[in-house]
Amino acid sequence: MPRPTAVEQQLRARARELLEKREVAGVLGFRAGTLPGTCVPFLATEPGDADRLVLNRDCAANLAAWLPRLRHRGRIAVVARGPDSRSIVNLVKENQVERDRLHIIGVADPDDTQPVRNPVVFDEFLGERAPDSPPDDYADIREFEALPPAERWQALLDELSRCIRCYACRQVCPNCYCPTCFVDASRPAWVGRTPDPSDNVLFHMVRAIHMAGRCVECGACAKACPIGIPLMIINRKVSLIVRDRFGSVPGTDPDAPLPLTAFDSEDREEFIR
Amino acid sequence: MKPRIIPGKELNGFIKGLMERAELYAPKERDTSPFPANPASDENPPALDAAEHSAGTPPVNGNREVSQFFRDTTEFRHITDPAQVNLDHLNTKLPLKELFLPRREVMFTFDTDTPERVEPVEAVAAERIVLGARPCDAAALEMFDRVFLDEATPDPYYRARREKTTIIGLACNEPGPACFCTAVGGSPHGSAALDLLLVDSGDRYLARPMTAKGEALVAHLPEATAPDIEKAAGLEQEARAAMKFTSDTAALQEKLKAGFDHKAWDEIALPCVNCGVCTYVCPTCHCFDVTDEESHGRGARIRTWDSCQFSLFTRHASGHNPRPTGRDRLRNRMMHKFRYFPAVHGTVLCVGCGRCIVECPSGIDLRETLTTLQEELE
Numbered sequence: 001m002p003r004p005t006a007v008e009q010q011l012r013a014r015a016r017e018l019l020e021k022r023e024v025a026g027v028l029g030f031r032a033g034t035l036p037g038t039c040v041p042f043l044a045t046e047p048g049d050a051d052r053l054v055l056n057r058d059c060a061a062n063l064a065a066w067l068p069r070l071r072h073r074g075r076i077a078v079v080a081r082g083p084d085s086r087s088i089v090n091l092v093k094e095n096q097v098e099r100d101r102l103h104i105i106g107v108a109d110p111d112d113t114q115p116v117r118n119p120v121v122f123d124e125f126l127g128e129r130a131p132d133s134p135p136d137d138y139a140d141i142r143e144f145e146a147l148p149p150a151e152r153w154q155a156l157l158d159e160l161s162r163c164i165r166c167y168a169c170r171q172v173c174p175n176c177y178c179p180t181c182f183v184d185a186s187r188p189a190w191v192g193r194t195p196d197p198s199d200n201v202l203f204h205m206v207r208a209i210h211m212a213g214r215c216v217e218c219g220a221c222a223k224a225c226p227i228g229i230p231l232m233i234i235n236r237k238v239s240l241i242v243r244d245r246f247g248s249v250p251g252t253d254p255d256a257p258l259p260l261t262a263f264d265s266e267d268r269e270e271f272i273r
Numbered sequence: 274m275k276p277r278i279i280p281g282k283e284l285n286g287f288i289k290g291l292m293e294r295a296e297l298y299a300p301k302e303r304d305t306s307p308f309p310a311n312p313a314s315d316e317n318p319p320a321l322d323a324a325e326h327s328a329g330t331p332p333v334n335g336n337r338e339v340s341q342f343f344r345d346t347t348e349f350r351h352i353t354d355p356a357q358v359n360l361d362h363l364n365t366k367l368p369l370k371e372l373f374l375p376r377r378e379v380m381f382t383f384d385t386d387t388p389e390r391v392e393p394v395e396a397v398a399a400e401r402i403v404l405g406a407r408p409c410d411a412a413a414l415e416m417f418d419r420v421f422l423d424e425a426t427p428d429p430y431y432r433a434r435r436e437k438t439t440i441i442g443l444a445c446n447e448p449g450p451a452c453f454c455t456a457v458g459g460s461p462h463g464s465a466a467l468d469l470l471l472v473d474s475g476d477r478y479l480a481r482p483m484t485a486k487g488e489a490l491v492a493h494l495p496e497a498t499a500p501d502i503e504k505a506a507g508l509e510q511e512a513r514a515a516m517k518f519t520s521d522t523a524a525l526q527e528k529l530k531a532g533f534d535h536k537a538w539d540e541i542a543l544p545c546v547n548c549g550v551c552t553y554v555c556p557t558c559h560c561f562d563v564t565d566e567e568s569h570g571r572g573a574r575i576r577t578w579d580s581c582q583f584s585l586f587t588r589h590a591s592g593h594n595p596r597p598t599g600r601d602r603l604r605n606r607m608m609h610k611f612r613y614f615p616a617v618h619g620t621v622l623c624v625g626c627g628r629c630i631v632e633c634p635s636g637i638d639l640r641e642t643l644t645t646l647q648e649e650l651e
Contacts, residue, residue, distance in 0.1 A: 033636035033638065034630070034636075034638040034640070034641055035450055035451060035630065035631065035636070035638070036450075038636035039636055040544045040635055040636040040637065041543065041544040041635055042543070042544065043543050060634070061634070061635060065546070066543075069599075164367070164376070164549075164553050164578075165549070166548050166549035166550045166552075166553045166580070167548050167549055167583070168546070168548035168549070168550050168634050170548075171546035171547055171548040171634075172546050172548070172634050172635075184583070184584065184585050186585075189564075192564075192566055193562060193564050193566075193575070193577045194376070194377045194566070194575060194577055195376055195377070195577075196377070220634075223634065224546075224548070224550075224634030226366070226550050226553075226554060226632040226634075227366070
């Protein structure tokens with residue numbers, strides 16, 4: 001077991017304190033996994049659990065996804081990096097979690113590839129702020145967009161054909177909390193149960209559209225995919241459209257309405273004014 | 274049956290011989306090139322043939338350091354050139370089961386306007402040889418046999434594939450960090466469900482036939498000597514010693530009987546997101562769903578893989594679900610593998626391949642779960 005980092009030490013001390021004083025029913029964070037490079041989402045509920053908390057760049061999950069499921073447990077403290085906090089902002093706006101039932105422990109994301117590493121909202125901040133990343137130029141998306149349409153389509157088809165429809169991408173996503181996912185509907189059945197290219201593409205494209213204005217690009221879906229489908233090429237394309245058309249970067253402004261549910265009398269589209 | 278020797282590390286001649294006998298399936302690198310520089314090609318038509326439609330992956334999931342043990346780009350696929358065979362891997366991304374229980378099986382087709390027009394799909398399978406099955410993957414087939422070759426209701430599709438397939442195993446000399454076959458009654462050099470087992474013994478392969486079908490493949494090769502056999506035994510001992518995890522599965526089966534409502538399940542289930550990864554990469558999970566697909570008056574009744582982790586798995590037509598929560602579903606998976614299946618068939622439904630451990634997006638380790646259950650259940 002490697003020595004705890006400075007921020008891990010602070011986190012453990014605070015978690016113990018919060019649990020000892022019974023200010024929260026649990027502290028949601030990560031513990032070390034059994035294999036190298038793995039972290040397991042973990043709810044510390046006793047002061048003695050606090051020393052199991054870890055925080056490193058292998059912590060792949062977006063912890064906000066656990067919050068709706070933990071609502072019945074009472075007040076929860078959650079370790080929130082940039083992406084977790086952005087998802088919390090969204091979940092509060094979408095009435096999936098109550099802000100005043102959360103105690104948000106903000107930390108900088110150890111993953112330096114994240115476009116927003118520092119938390120957007122928090123009740124307390126531990127450790128040091130990460131340097132702000134340069135504005136995202138979406139170079140990967142621009143490069144992909146530059147390919148001829150036939151090649152883009154073939155590339156997407158090749159990738160999505162490999163999907164085994166385990167729905168790990170959906171299950172780890174904080175945005176996917178629908179009681180019944182459209183793929184699970186049976187009357188009518190919108191999507192076939194066979195993992196064939198047409199149904200796979202339908203699943204991923206409908207999911208992508210549902211992510212518009214909501215995806216915080218945490219990358220949890222792509223990391224969860226056992227087949228290694230580069231899902232972020234789809235999600236980031238959607239994010240780029242939302243940024244260009246709505247000037248919105250999801251989850252970065254707790255006070256701004258969700259772009260796709262807001263009405264603006266100055267909207268540039270005539271049909272909606 | 275006499276053990277034989279394939280001299281040298283060159284398997285090309287042997288593989289060519291196999292290809293002349295039957296369709297050959299073996300671990301093979303993924304066909305398509307990495308995203309996005311992927312020229313349009315006709316090599317990957319949207320075919321639905323199960324074996325041609327399985328998947329590999331570049332090592333991009335959360336478990337970066339572990340992926341070296343699991344050559345992520347390999348999968349069991351039809352071999353058309355000996356050079357495609359890649360035995361330099363521990364376990365393929367997806368298990369062998371797809372060759373016997375495809376993700377999609379059409380059982381009959383029908384005409385929606387004239388209900389009497391039902392056309393059954395005959396269970397026919399081509400003669401096949403599988404090369405490079407790990408002993409754990411093969412052992413899982415013996416468990417499938419108990420389900421799908423049950424005397425009262427044998428499955429014709431499974432039976433046709435099983436009977437027409439000769440399986441050549443590849444013994445494991447260096448188990449990976451997630452391997453635990455010895456804890457569930459297996460062995461890195463195990464021979465269950467195999468026709469022939471190859472042991473990589475440095476400068477040669479020891480070929481140990483288990484059946485007449487396996488013997489026929491190596492009858493022309495030189496006989497193994499006593500030192501060859503001794504060396505293989507040593508390799509097996511070393512490989513067994515490399516796996517430290519143990520679990521008293523008989524005791525656990527008893528504990529699970531009384532532990533259905535134990536609070537330990539809450540803690541175990543907390544990280545689980547109830548995706549289908551563990552069940553789909555599992556060589557022993559075999560639950561399936563049956564649905565109708567129809568379009569423009571023509572329909573097909575199909576069988577597809579299902580996962581007990583999905584909320585649809587046991588949802589009744591009324592809407593009632595006896596396993597409404599994720600915890601209930603995770604518990605069911607453990608109960609099926611370590612309580613119900615052993616009670617009915619006398620063996621746990623797990624071969625210790627470790628894929629669920631490596632691929633779990635939440636980093637859940639089945640070995641840890643078993644240990645927690647052993648400790649907390651009474």
